Amino acid sequence: MNVTDIQAALVTDTRRIAIIAGLAVLTLGGNLLAMVIGAPESLLPLPTLPLTIPIILASYWYPRRGILFSVCFASIYAVTTYFLSPPAPLLIFTILLRAILLVLIGGVVAYLATKLRESEQQMNQIIEFLPDATFAIDRTGEVIAWNRAIEEMTGVKKEAMLGRGEYEYAVPFYGEQRPLLANQILQGDPEAAYPSVRRRGDVLVAEIYTPLLRGGRGAHIRFAATALLDRSGRVTGAIESIRDVSDEVMTEAALQNAGRQLNILTGILRTDLSNRLAVLYGHLSVGAMKFDDPEILSFIDDLNDAANGIRRQIEISREFRDIGTSPPAWIPVQQAVRKAAASLSFRDTSLDAWTERLEIFADPHLATVFIHLFENSLAPATKASRIVVTYQLRPDGCAVIVEDDGTGIPDAEKEGLFAQKAEGYGHGLFLAHEILAITGIAIRETGTFGTGAKFEILVPSEGYRVV
Numbered sequence: 001m002n003v004t005d006i007q008a009a010l011v012t013d014t015r016r017i018a019i020i021a022g023l024a025v026l027t028l029g030g031n032l033l034a035m036v037i038g039a040p041e042s043l044l045p046l047p048t049l050p051l052t053i054p055i056i057l058a059s060y061w062y063p064r065r066g067i068l069f070s071v072c073f074a075s076i077y078a079v080t081t082y083f084l085s086p087p088a089p090l091l092i093f094t095i096l097l098r099a100i101l102l103v104l105i106g107g108v109v110a111y112l113a114t115k116l117r118e119s120e121q122q123m124n125q126i127i128e129f130l131p132d133a134t135f136a137i138d139r140t141g142e143v144i145a146w147n148r149a150i151e152e153m154t155g156v157k158k159e160a161m162l163g164r165g166e167y168e169y170a171v172p173f174y175g176e177q178r179p180l181l182a183n184q185i186l187q188g189d190p191e192a193a194y195p196s197v198r199r200r201g202d203v204l205v206a207e208i209y210t211p212l213l214r215g216g217r218g219a220h221i222r223f224a225a226t227a228l229l230d231r232s233g234r235v236t237g238a239i240e241s242i243r244d245v246s247d248e249v250m251t252e253a254a255l256q257n258a259g260r261q262l263n264i265l266t267g268i269l270r271t272d273l274s275n276r277l278a279v280l281y282g283h284l285s286v287g288a289m290k291f292d293d294p295e296i297l298s299f300i301d302d303l304n305d306a307a308n309g310i311r312r313q314i315e316i317s318r319e320f321r322d323i324g325t326s327p328p329a330w331i332p333v334q335q336a337v338r339k340a341a342a343s344l345s346f347r348d349t350s351l352d353a354w355t356e357r358l359e360i361f362a363d364p365h366l367a368t369v370f371i372h373l374f375e376n377s378l379a380p381a382t383k384a385s386r387i388v389v390t391y392q393l394r395p396d397g398c399a400v401i402v403e404d405d406g407t408g409i410p411d412a413e414k415e416g417l418f419a420q421k422a423e424g425y426g427h428g429l430f431l432a433h434e435i436l437a438i439t440g441i442a443i444r445e446t447g448t449f450g451t452g453a454k455f456e457i458l459v460p461s462e463g464y465r466v467v
Contacts (some may be wrong), residue, residue: 003178013440016057016061016062017200019057019059020054020057020058020069021240023053023054023057024054024073026056027053028049028051028073028076028077028080029052030050030079031051031077031081032080032084037333038283041171045372045454048106051073051077052102052105054073055073055102055105055106055109056105056106056109057111058070058112059106059107059113060109060110060113061103061113061234063109063110063111063113063114063117064110064114064433066106066109066113067103067106067107068108068109069106070101070102070103070106070110073102073106074098074099074100074102074103074106075099077095077098077099077102078096078098078099081095081098082095094169094318095320107199111332122144123143125410127145127147127239128147129147129148130147130149130241131149132149132220132240132241132242132243133147133149133150133152133154133241133242133244134147134149134150134240134241134242135147135150135161135164135169135239135240136182136228136237136238136239136240136383137169137182137183137186137237137238138236138237139235139236139237140165141162141165141166141167141186142164142165143161143162143164143165143184144162144163144237144242145162145239146158146161146169147433151449153213153242153244154172154173154213155172155409156172158403160359163248164379167180167183172212172213172265173210173212173213173221173242174210174212175212175437179242180223180225180226180240181197181206181224181225182203182238182240182454183238184197184225184240185204185225185226185227185235186206186235186238194426202226202227203225203226204223204224204225204226204413205222205223205224206223207220207221207222207223207245207399208220208221208223208316209221213244213247214244218245218246218374219246219465220244220245220248220249221243221244222242222243222245222248223240223241223242223243224240224241224242224243224300225238225239225240225241226238227416232271238262241353252327254460258327272326273310273314274311274314277307277310277314280303281304281307281354282306284298284304285302286301287300288300289403315466324405326364326437327363327364328361328362328363329361329362330359330361330439330465331359331360331361331362331364331366332358332359333355333358333359333360333389333391334353334355334358334365336366336367336369336370337351337355337367337370337389338353339352339367339370340367340368340369340370340374341370341374343367343371344371344374344375344378345378346374346378346387347378348385349378349384349385349386349387349404350379350385350386350387351386351388352372352387352388352389353388353389353390354388354389354390354391355390355400356389357466357467358391358398358400358464358465358466359464359465359466359467360398360400360441360459361439361459361462361463361464362435362436362438362439362441363435363436363438363439363462365435366435368431368432368435369432369435369443369457370389370402371428372428372431372432372456373402373427373432374387375428376428376429376453377402377404377406377453381405381407381462382399382404382407382453383406383407383409384405384406384407384452384453385405385406386404386405387402387403387404388401388402388403388404389401389402392396393466396460396461397458397459397463397464398458398459398461398463398464399456399458399459400456400457400459401454401455401456401457402454402455402457403447403452403454403455404452404453405451405452406452406453407449407450408447408448408450408451408452408453409445409447409449409450409453410449411449414445417429417445418443420434436457439463440460440463441457441458441459441460441463442457442458443444443455443456443457443458444458446458
């Protein structure tokens with residue numbers, strides 16, 4: 001504490017002591033005056049009530065000395081009342097009971113005040129050692145907590161900020177006095193100052209860039225704020241945490257830039273390989289027409305198969321070029337199903353989807369997953385007439401189910417269904433598997449051969465929501 005804080009504390013203590021002393025003299029003097037003038041109510045319980053006021057204040061403001069003050073105050077009351085009261089039956093017992101009552105009141109208030117201060121100290125310690133920069137304001141907008149992390153972030157000490165209002169705590173972030181997210185919660189209109197605010201339950205989250213932090217080098221920060229409530233649910237203030245996410249933002253930007261550079265490089269390689277394959281196919285076609293030797297034709301066929309394999313790898317790399325370049329997001333499953341269906345021809349096959357309220361956290365190319373699953377069902381060999389998309393909530397998460405009424409997939413082929421292959425069920429299901437795996441989503445085929453295929457997209461519990 002600095003000199004100013006010490007002087008303020010001394011002034012506060014002096015005022016409190018003066019108030020307690022004044023009330024003690026006033027209440028004891030009033031009690032004595034009532035006895036001197038012979039007021040008949042002096043021995044009733046009501047006159048004792050004003051005597052509790054200085055005891056309650058002393059025990060609340062100074063819990064460690066509350067009981068001592070109560071004993072001294074009750075003793076003075078008992079002695080003066082006994083000697084100044086007219087003789088009466090059971091007078092000493094009445095006075096003694098009132099004195100004990102005053103001591104008990106002081107003891108209870110001191111105990112409750114001690115517990116309250118311990119609870120406040122524990123809460124302050126919790127806030128103090130939170131890793132994120134954190135502050136709290138009361139209903140009037142004055143700072144009631146300012147932890148070490150926010151001291152380090154802003155360079156402003158707790159002593160200089162506690163009790164301050166008028167949006168002074170916004171100056172280290174914005175360079176001016178303006179509402180922060182905590183103020184917007186109290187005012188009930190967070191979108192006014194933070195158009196990009198997001199709500200996560202009772203917590204509001206927003207992100208901004210400020211050029212004032214990190215020694216003037218600027219920083220991307222994430223605000224998170226929620227209301228402070230009393231036992232009856234009324235808002236008494238707000239608490240806000242601030243996290244420097246500059247490293248995350250820069251890392252994400254660097255990864256996206258690296259992804260774009262790799263896509264450019266692989267695009268060049270694909271174009272070059274495709275051109276060279278075109279030349280190779282041309283030579284192979286000429287060779288097949290020029291030679292009639294079976295051994296040479298067999299050799300040309302082998303070369304043609306190898307060229308086809310290279311072409312398929314180029315196609316796979318083309319489909320993979322954008323996967324993972326955009327960050328995952330909450331995607332409505334029904335929207336992804338409709339997008340996939342719009343790119344395919346279903347002919348006589350019907351599609352029913354009942355996933356209207358379901359959202360999953362997945363790569364933005366989720367629609368590509370459904371495209372390849374639908375292509376499997378739409379293949380002429382499957383003879384499917386209906387495709388159904390539903391979902392089931394399970395103890396370990398959610399299963400999005402895509403099933404048809406076709407011939408199904410033989411059990412012997414299910415084990416390597418999602419592996420990269422040149423033939424068979426192809427690279428489409430392999431690509432679907434890789435897209436889902438980005439966010440920890442699994443996929444498996446559980447249908448019965450002869451009755452239809454059934455693909456289960458297994459979403460972990462934290463990766464889905466029903467809105």
